[in-house]
Amino acid sequence: MRRTVGALLWRAGLAALLLALVGLLPWLAHTDPARTVLKARSADRDPTPEVLAAIRAELGLDQGPLRLLGDWLAGLPRGDAGRSWISGAEVTPAVLQALGVSLLLTAVALAVAAVTAALVCARTLRRGGRARPGGGGSAVLAALPEFLTASVLATVVGVQLGWLPALGWYGPQYTLLPGLALGLPAGAVLGRLLDDLLPGAFAEPWARAAAARGIPARRIARQAVRRTLPALLPNAGLFVVGLTGGAVAVEQIFDIPGLGRTTLQAALAQDLPVLQAGTLALVLLAATATGAAHLLARLLIGPALTDGALPSLHRPTPPARGVLPLVLAGLLVTVVTAGLPRDPLALDTARRLEPPSWSHPFGTDALGRDLLARVGHGALDTLTLALALTAFSLLTGVALGLLPRLSGPIADTVNAVPPVLGALLVTALAGRGPGTPALAVAAVAWAPLAAHTSALLAQERASLHITATRALGASPWYLLRHELLPAILPPVTRHALLRLPGIALTLASLAFLGLGAQPPDPEWGLLLAENQPYAERAPWAVLAPAAVLALLGALAVSAAGGVRLPRRRARRKPAAR
Template sequence: MRKTVGVLLWRAGLAALLVCGIGLLPWLSHTDPALTVLKVRSADRDPTPEVLADIRAQLGLEDGPLRLLGRWLAGLPRGDAGHSWISGSEVAPDVLGALGVSLLLMAVALVVALATAAAVCARTLHLGARRRLAGRPTGGSGSAVLAALPEFLIASVLATVVGVRWGWLPAVGWYGPQWTVLPALALGLPAGAVLGRLLDDQLPGAFDEPWALAATARGLPGRTVARKALRRCVPGLLPNLGLFVVGLTGGAVAVEQIFDIPGLGRTTLQAAIAQDLPVLQAGTLLLVLLGAVTTAAARLTARRLIGPALRDGALRSLHRPTPPPPPTVRRILPIAYCLLLSGVVALGLPRDPLALDTAARLQAPSLTHPFGTDALGRDVLARVAHGALDTLLLALAISALAWFAGVLLGCLPALSAPLVDTVNAVPPVLAALLVTAVWGSGAGTPVLAVAVVAWAPLAAHTSALLGQERATLHVSATRALGARRSYLLRSELLPAVVPSVTRHAVLRLPGIALALASLSFLGLGAQPPTPEWGLLLAENQPYAERAPWAVLTPAAVLALLGALAVTAAGAGGRGRDGGAGARRRTAKAARAQVPAPQSELVRAS
């Protein structure tokens, strides 16, 4: 009971710190809130001292930030979230309306995500149920590409091709069910691919458990075995599913911008840019509450699925230390992708990414310009190549830091769980604005903003897998024989958890690279004329109907990066000694389930 109260207080303290920090945002950034509000209300009006004084009096800014924040907090129990500093309307109805739009979009996107995850795992479930699984996940490179692509990129392609070029579905607005399809696909496809890949990574271990072998020997239908295998693996992924739910609601800022959807993410972004504090605080508070509710629901579901086994320490490890090597084709694919991407960069680097040629505006791909030109006549190939190196190096550094922080904090769930929920409720865009307010704008702002939130999914995954691994039979027996916690963590738990978390981190590497691009896409990162990937899409999207290659060719290169990263992770770390070596390793892993003698454990500890 005392531990639960402590966790609740820690969670409430983090939420209060976040909301109060946002309430102090203009004063932390040393900007005049009255001047910012005036620019948004009327950009042409001169900021005379009289005009600014009148705005300060209207908003009560002369009372100071702490009194303003106190009045806003005092109104919350009555359902009063104040009035917008920009429009003057009540905040609560507007923010709740935006939340309703985002929840509807999230529900449709979640259906798309679950269908995508089912498609990714379908072959593994089929082969495992028929006892024909070769001991490794079977997800293909198609799911790897989807998992690696960011939502704003898929949204740009769907809006350009399906909405504008083909005219099959509406690409802009929010007026009925038809308008939910494209944004839901943009949000649900990558989320479902990530969930499917994570689930596909765990299913082979479930199908090799004794209960699955016994069920097959007794003649149970393969569909029943597959359903039980899903039930066995899903609890370890529920924390990440909860993070996706919050991300599909508040983190869909770029998608809402592209499709002009009046959702909570877009409303919060506009309020943050305008420093409309009542709207920004209310939106952030709703996101934090949504994160807390979603996390609680995910934990209750996981407890209901395998709660007794966790309590009794009756699970078996899903860890498969060294799977057999992948087929030859899968070993060749990363090399082919790498050569292709390297060729694109090598061809583009000698070209000038800033050279203007107004006579060659929006030219189609040709021998002179293989990727075509943009609206200013600049070579798109040159801009893609020059923007690649810095982005990839930064993404690699952020991914390494996120992996380390995720594993470290995932080992401390009581500390990290509320922190993960709070951090996940802050979209990278809002994080970038907060970082800009505290540290100022610059090239490092997007890097720090992405790094602040990138570790949260890895920490949630680590914590969930550790919780299940601690309840395995061999760990319970090893603990009963006197092994210390340090020995268990070093020799039993981390070796079982780190490989899956590492594959998860590599799966997110392209997404981190392109999260940097998404901030530039929204105008919060690199600024023109920098040849940055996000800027390429932002600059060329208005011309997507006249020159679709200006959007689609950078999108193809980004898809190539995603395929390279994930297929390389799938092919790396596999053994080279064929089936005999794989069988020896499998037998060794099976023997590892039996705890060592007590004397050996005492010496090791």
Template sequence: MRNVSVVAGRVAAAGGLLLLTALLPWLTRTDPALTVLHARYGDAPTTPRQLAEVRDQLGLGEGPFTFLGQWVRGLVHGDLGASWVTGADVGADVGAAFGVSLSLMAYAMVVAVALAVALCLPTLRRGTTRTRPPSGAAAGVLATLPEFLLASVLATLFAVRLGWFPAQGWQSPASAVLPALALGIPAGAVLGRLAQDALPAAFAEPWVRTWRASGMPRARIARHAARRALPAVLPQAGFTVVGLTGAAAAVEAVFAIPGLGGTAVAAALDLDLPLLQGCLIVLLALGVAAAVTVGLLRRWLLGPALKAGALPGLARTPGGGRARLHAACALAAVLLAVIVWGLTRDALHVDLAARLAPPTAAHPFGTDALGRDVLARLGHGALRTLAVAAAVCAACFVVGVALGLARWTKGLTEVANAMPAILAGLLVTGVFGAGMTGAAVAVAAVGWAPLAAHTAALAETERGSGHVEAALVHGAGRWHILRHHVLTGVLPQVARHATLRLAPTTLALASLSFLGLGTQPPAPEWGRLLMENLPYAERAPWSVLAPALALACVGACLALASAPQGRGERRDQPRRNRARRPTGPVTASPR
């Protein structure tokens, strides 16, 4: 019965997304015929006769539902239609783009997994020796690196200056090295940080103490602890697969890679509905395939203990020690001082004679392409950037937890993850109009999905634990178990995951602003500072270094302040006995 509800949810959510796509021209209140003509012929003047001919050719006069019905009938027969802009077969274009993106995703996942393993090695080593694990600051900083900025730096250094790799195109495996690094490093940092959160809970389980006391090799303990923690991270790996395939438009643009992400974004901007729907149907199929694969792997790793209620409860992992909190406070104080310093300066003053000037006494952080002071724009954009991004992350956290606890929302989560942010921006701004509110709602509309998947994975493990079974035997009600048993194990890890989304949320808001869907210029914003000055990064690196370092500083502060301790508490052990430890030798041998 549960599988039927999941399949029904997937079908309903996918149908709703395709319906919204068909309604895109009407929701955005734009003339699709005019947009298609501009996409075909640029800024050439158009006549009413040309617009009428395009409307008749595309069948726009019959309404969105007729168009959607015709598209579905074609899909049943394997025909995705023809592009409104180029007239080419959509199936061929989408197939070619998907092949490129799938190869790029595979390379990027290799980088992400390798980085995640490298970040977890200190945690595994210290977990076997019962010492405090690392703070996760390195993962927090790497997770804040913008993919498009990382791609530009890698292309400039290793392709243009050193000539080690191709700067553009997709001709050989060497062409995939730099884009795979740009995509895989931030993704691997997120996966590594989530694994660092899950490992202390695994090392706090009773079998670890038994194995240590019996002299079991540390490598074997670490290997089994990693296997125990892996089910909590696998859903994010599945979501990362879809994200690296469909949301890599910025990196594809830097390296001129004809991938699915850039194709979907271009189709959305040109209102090329057949091509956009073809991209979405492929992304949805990939999302479902990734979700099914992840589900099978989780069942294999957890085994029958998930249904038998024999899993240990998730360990409590409170915040880090005083030294980490002091380091976080020090970084926050430095960042606050820089922001206050910038607030005392004029962020809108334009001095064309001082364009891209290096740091001086007059401009400590240099100037941008219009001669505006970077320090001033950094300070004035801090409140807008951090406040809006924090509000979006908080909303995504609440929605993600609420929908992640409901098992029927699995299909909706997969569809939301497959939806490009630019498409959400176009749909939302059609209702709210261009501005920060519309951009925030658009990012939140798709940003809750990874948190919901993480919540669902942790809640499933917690519901299969022994202390929940004991509570049910003693007559505990559903809400009591949810409040006192499930949420106490789920919320800390999901909250730390939400903090990792602060920098990507900032950049997503900036991307929509850069396309004219969010904050309008000349209002300062950190993400917009990055995107506006990116073309001048080689000539004036200070123009992008300041906002990038500010985002990295925020990521490090959050990672240090929310770092888990090395040892947790058993959730299934009575509170009065938690301080007790066995004093005599343990003779039981592990099985």
């Protein structure tokens, strides 16, 4: 009981700290809220001292940020989150409506993700866990940018073919295309994580005994999925919150009035009542999703976590063999080296948006610049920074995941912050600069890895061989070094490699706010953002950087197949004298 109360107080304190940072955002960034509000209300009106003074008096800005925050918190028990500084409308109904829209969209996206995950691991299920993960198709899906997928679906399926509505929010049918754009990458990641655990479940004694007794393979496969789900549920809970608050680009493309878009607009306009209410809704949703995930995990695996007799899902396996990683790496190196001798900044407006040719193998962009040159020169910064952030996220996630009571509430709170809002907070605290996007991504990218580490750690600690080793007198340090870390590090490392393309894309998405790479920088994600308006007229301008990112994702996942738990060397018996 004491631990439960302590955990609740820890979560409440973190939520209060986050809301305080959001409430202090304009003052931390050293910007004038009155000037920003005036620009959002009427961009043509001159910001004279008299006009700004009137806005400050109207909004109570002269009372200071702490007074404003206190008044806002005092109204929450009555359900009063204040009024919007921009529109003057009540905040609570607007945020609840946006939350309802986002939850409906999230439900559709989760359904798509579940189907996608089932397809990713279908081969392993059919073969009883004997199929070695391939990862090619799932890697491409996981590496596709959500805003690119949304643009293609809206343009091709919605506009050109007219099969489904593409813009607006007028009924359930309007959720299908954005649900596909959000659910396909999420399902690919979850499917790969599930596929990574299934061979261990099929190798457990109960599965072998069931197969020997002639129990149908489908029943064994269902139980294997149930056996592996508890290790994935914490990440599934993080996906719920991420799909709700992080779907800003998809909501913008499909013109959906969701919570992510509402929060982003409030952050850019410094509409603090709306921004604080949206952040609070995301924090509460994160707590609810995490609690439901932990409860479901307990229901699925039950007392096995406490009786110390749970089989281990992770056992020594030979490393994956094949030439696919070498082929993919060779293709990536070939593309980069072919682009390096070319000038990425050379303009030729007479050759704007030219299709691929011998002189321009990837075509040209809207300014006539060679896309192969821009892809090649952007590789160094993109890959170096993405790899560094992936390594940092892995180390941080594992270190904090080993302390679940400390990291669990922090991960839930961090995950409730959309990447764009996180970037604004980091900018306010650290200032605007070339390192701001890296700091923003590093602040949130460790959370899924920490959740994965904690879930695997809980199951591994309850395994039979850990109980036996502890009974033989092994110290906690010995267990951590020789038993727990060797079992946890390989799957978490594969998870980190799977998220490498996503980190590269998150860095790119921050360019929309003026944070990070700016034109004419040839960063890969920025290339996607620059050429997205020309996707229908010149699809090669978008497909070139998207294909390279997909190639990076396929390489990361195929290389992750070689990260395995090493076999232990048998100790030699002393020679008889």
